[in-house]
Structure formats: structure tokens, C-alpha cells
Amino acid sequence: MSYEFFVGLRYLRAKRKQTFVSVITVISILGITVGVSALIIVLSVMSGFEDTLKEKILGLNAHVVVLGMGHGIEDYGRVGDVSRSIRGVAGVSPFTYNQAMLSSASSAVGVVVRGVDVKTVGEATVIPQMMKEGSLKGLSVKLGGVKGELPGIAIGRELASKLSVSPGDHISLISPTGTMTPAGPMPRMTTFSVSGIFELGMYEYDSSIAFISLGNAQKFFRLGDTVTGVEIKLADMDDAARVADDVMRELKGPYWTRTWEDMNRNLFSALKLEKVTMFIILTLIILVAALNIISTLIMVVMEKHKDIAILKSIGASPGSIMKIFMVEGAIIGVIGTTAGAVFGVTVAMNLERVVSFIEGVFHFKILPPSVYYIDKLPSRVDAATVITIVAFSLGISFLATLYPSWQAARMRPVDSLRYE
Numbered sequence: 001m002s003y004e005f006f007v008g009l010r011y012l013r014a015k016r017k018q019t020f021v022s023v024i025t026v027i028s029i030l031g032i033t034v035g036v037s038a039l040i041i042v043l044s045v046m047s048g049f050e051d052t053l054k055e056k057i058l059g060l061n062a063h064v065v066v067l068g069m070g071h072g073i074e075d076y077g078r079v080g081d082v083s084r085s086i087r088g089v090a091g092v093s094p095f096t097y098n099q100a101m102l103s104s105a106s107s108a109v110g111v112v113v114r115g116v117d118v119k120t121v122g123e124a125t126v127i128p129q130m131m132k133e134g135s136l137k138g139l140s141v142k143l144g145g146v147k148g149e150l151p152g153i154a155i156g157r158e159l160a161s162k163l164s165v166s167p168g169d170h171i172s173l174i175s176p177t178g179t180m181t182p183a184g185p186m187p188r189m190t191t192f193s194v195s196g197i198f199e200l201g202m203y204e205y206d207s208s209i210a211f212i213s214l215g216n217a218q219k220f221f222r223l224g225d226t227v228t229g230v231e232i233k234l235a236d237m238d239d240a241a242r243v244a245d246d247v248m249r250e251l252k253g254p255y256w257t258r259t260w261e262d263m264n265r266n267l268f269s270a271l272k273l274e275k276v277t278m279f280i281i282l283t284l285i286i287l288v289a290a291l292n293i294i295s296t297l298i299m300v301v302m303e304k305h306k307d308i309a310i311l312k313s314i315g316a317s318p319g320s321i322m323k324i325f326m327v328e329g330a331i332i333g334v335i336g337t338t339a340g341a342v343f344g345v346t347v348a349m350n351l352e353r354v355v356s357f358i359e360g361v362f363h364f365k366i367l368p369p370s371v372y373y374i375d376k377l378p379s380r381v382d383a384a385t386v387i388t389i390v391a392f393s394l395g396i397s398f399l400a401t402l403y404p405s406w407q408a409a410r411m412r413p414v415d416s417l418r419y420e
Contacts, residue, residue: 004323007311024296029336031289032393036340037347039282039389040381044348046275047385048378050268054237056202058260059126060209062093062231063240065263066247069254072096072226079230079251086246091123091233096217098228101174102155102210104163111159111210113173115217115227124231127211130198132157134167136211138195143216151216152195156206160197169194173212175221190220201376286393289336290400293329297404301325301411309413318409325405326398333397341390351379 066079073079076094083092096115101108118139122128128136131154138152150170155163165171175188192212200206218224234243240259248257261268301308308321347354355366355377366377 002323004320005327007324024292024299025332028289028292028296028332029339031292032286032333032336032397033340033343035282035285035289036337036389036393037344038285039279040341040344040386041348041351041379042278042282043275043385043389044344044379044381045351045377046271046278047382048351048380050271050275051380052378053267053271056200056205057264058237059130059200060202060205061260061263062091062124063234063237063260064232064244064247065229065258066232066251066255067229067258068226069256072223072228073230073255074224074226076227076230079255082250083230083232083247086243086250088234088236088239088243089232090235091120093117093120093124093231094214094227094229095121095231096214096221096223096228098175098217098221100176100221102159102163103172103174104165104169106164107162108174109159109162109208111155111208113210113212113217113221115214115221116211117214121211124233127154127198130200131196132199134194134196136196138193139211139213139216141193142213143190143219150191150193151212153192154196154198154211155194156209157197157199158203158207159210160194162207165194167194167196173210173220177221188220283392286396290333290396293332293397293400294404296332297325297329297401298407300328301404301408305411308408308411312411312413321411322405322409325408326401329401329404330398333394333400337390337393337397340393341386345381345386348379348381351377 066073066083068074073094080092080094083089094117096113098113098115100111100113102111116125116127116136116139118136121136134154136152136154139154141149141151143151153171153173155165155171160166163171170191170193173190173192177188198206198211212220214227218226232243232247234240237260240261244257244259248255311321311324312318359366
């Protein structure tokens with residue numbers, strides 16, 4: 001152990017006459033601990049939130065969507081075959097997209113009705129895996145088919161609660177574009193049987209989307225043999241732009257494509273901006289702690305001016321004096337950063353338990369699903385983010401030691417010992 005490290009460590013542990021200096025030291029350590037842990041927890045939550053949104057959004061929506069230019073797609077079979085031949089495509093399924101109203105005995109709600117191919121919908125979305133009650137098999141019953149047998153419809157759990165229905169109950173689907181009669185336009189209405197209830201865990205989807213079979217959607221909304229578009233699921237979601245370009249190049253027709261990034265650009269851009277903003281704001285906590293380190297070292301230098309003079313008198317160089325106080329400040333930074341990293345990672349990895357405990361104690365919901373996109377607080381600890389925060393904190397702590405250490409190294413022994 002070098003004598004600079006030994007003396008610096010001794011100054012940190014020694015009982016000082018000025019208790020205030022020791023208090024400032026503890027505050028500096030706590031400040032860095034709070035800053036580092038807050039950064040890790042907040043950024044982990046934001047990373048988890050972003051991942052959860054991607055998972056839920058892309059669970060219902062495909063990575064790439066092929067749409068018709070100004071109208072639906074008639075040759076969707078060919079579009080699907082061409083899309084399947086593209087490298088990186090994992091699944092393809094046609095769909096329709098229309099707005100309508102669902103009515104039960106107790107309520108009526110406006111919804112988005114998606115017509116899906118029951119055989120291929122599992123290739124492009126996770127809807128079949130998200131069914132909590134019933135299944136999608138009931139969707140295969142044709143509209144106006146066997147007398148007395150109603151076509152099926154799948155709805156979200158929140159939507160089922162609004163309508164007060166369960167699997168097997170009957171609900172009416174009403175189209176806003178009605179049929180012209182001698183008495184004027186009349187809305188089209190058909191009775192469906194609730195064949196299944198799904199839950200994506202995203203309130204916006206669980207409360208406003210219903211699924212019926214592709215054939216029934218074409219017949220009810222009078223689409224003929226056209227669909228709104230073709231969904232494409234990829235093996236690698238980050239490859240969406242390349243696949244979209246390849247699909248357009250192979251189709252050579254009146255089509256256009258949209259990737260998941262295009263459809264959700266504003267949302268994920270806002271999340272990235274918030275992440276950077278929170279990093280900057282919470283870094284101020286570490287900067288305040290660094291100012292406390294500067295204050296601590298300045299007061300230690302003032303307190304130890306005689307020791308500095310003696311060390312210089314017996315041959316200590318200005319560089320050695322500087323190292324002593326840099327060691328003391330660096331130790332404060334290392335202790336605070338280490339404690340903050342351990343605490344932050346521990347809380348971030350067990351955040352769901354912590355949130356459940358807080359909600360149980362104070363009897364309130366931190367994330368009401370009717371307000372937020374999700375119903376629980378997610379968290380993902382990213383090793384690179386933790387390392388960056390730790391390195392940033394240690395760097396700030398080190399820089400905070402430079403000025404007080406430099407002032408100590410500049411002290412002249414004769415000035416410190418003149419009146420002793």
C-alpha cells in the first residue's frame with residue numbers, strides 16, 4: 001500500500017474535531033448512492049416499459065403490413081405467397097379492419113372489428129395464445145350458414161366487462177354504414193355469439209377490439225373478395241425495413257407497406273426522448289453529491305494544513321499531496337457508487353414485488369390500466385446501462401477531487417507553520 005493511499009484512507013476514517021466535515025462526507029456518500037440507484041431504477045423501468053409496449057403492440061400487430069393503394073387488396077392470396085418467399089418472413093395472414101358498434105342487453109360500445117383468417121392468424125399474431133376463455137374455433141361458423149347456429153366473435157376482457165357478457169352470450173354487431181330502405185338508411189345488424197375472450201394486458205386493445213372470421217367480415221361489411229391488407233411477421237423485428245422494401249420490389253403493383261416502426265414512430269420516439277431527459281435530470285443528483293465531495297475535501301484541506309506542511313517538509317512532492325486527497329474523494333465516490341449500484345439493481349430486479357407491497361400498504365393502484373397502456377410496472381436491467389451509470393458516477397467523483405487536491409498541493413509549508 002502506497003503511503004498516499006494509507007494517509008488518504010486514514011483521513012477518511014479518523015475522528016475529526018470538526019464533526020460537520022464528517023456529516024458532509026456521509027451526505028456525499030448518500031447523495032451519490034441515491035443518484036446512482038435512482039438512475040438505474042428509472043432507466044430500468046423505462047427500458048422495461050418500452051419492451052413491454054413492443055411486446056404487446058407487436059403481439060396484436062404484425063411487423064410489416066401490406067396495404068392496397070387507395071382500396072383493398074383483391075389478390076391477397078398472391079400477395080401472401082410472394083411475401084412468404086421473402087427471406088426473414090416467419091408468417092403471413094390477411095385481415096380486414098372496420099369500425100362498428102357492439103351491443104348487449106346492458107350496454108353498447110364502439111369497437112374496431114378485425115376480420116382474420118382463423119387458419120393463419122397464429123402465424124402473424126399471438127391472439128390464439130392470448131385467449132383466456134373459449135377459443136377462436138367458433139369464428140369459423142359462417143354468417144347466414146346453418147340455421148340456428150350463430151357466427152362467433154372474440155372480444156377483449158375489458159370489453160367483455162363493459163358489455164357484461166361471457167363466452168356463449170349473444171351480442172349484436174352494428175355497422176355504421178347502413179342499408180338504404182324506403183324509410184331511409186338503416187344500420188346493418190347481426191347477432192354473434194361470444195366464442196372467446198382474450199387478454200393482451202394492454203387496456204387500449206382489451207377494451208376496443210373484436211375479432212370475427214375473414215369471410216364473415218367480408219360479408220357483413222360488404223367488402224366482396226377484398227381485404228384491408230396482409231400482415232407479415234418476421235423472424236427479426238429489426239429487419240422490418242429491408243423486408244418491406246423486398247416485398248414492394250417483388251409485388252410490383254398498386255401496394256404500399258408500413259413497418260411497425262412507421263406505425264409507432266411517435267410513441268417510441270417519445271419514450272427515447274423521455275429516457276434521455278430522465279438521465280439528464282437524475283444526473284443532477286450525482287452532480288450535487290459531487291459538489292459535496294468538493295466541500296468535504298476543501299474543509300479537510302483546511303483542517304489538515306499542518307499535516308500537509310509537515311509532509312512537504314519531510315520531502316513529499318506536490319503530486320503525492322494531491323494523490324492523498326484524490327484518494328480520499330475517490331473512496332467516497334466508490335463507496336457511494338457501489339452502494340447505489342447494488343441497491344438500484346436489487347430494487348429494479350424485484351420491482352414488481354416492491355410495487356405490490358407499496359400498493360398493499362397504501363391501498364392504491366400505481367398504474368391504473370384505464371389510464372396507462374399497461375397494468376403493471378415492468379423493469380429490465382440492462383448491463384450496459386448499469387456500467388455506463390457506474391462509470392459516469394465514478395468519473396464525476398474523480399473530477400470533483402481535482403480542484404481541492406490541487407489547492408492542497410499548492411500550499412506552502414512556511415505559510416502553514418509560521419504561527420505554530
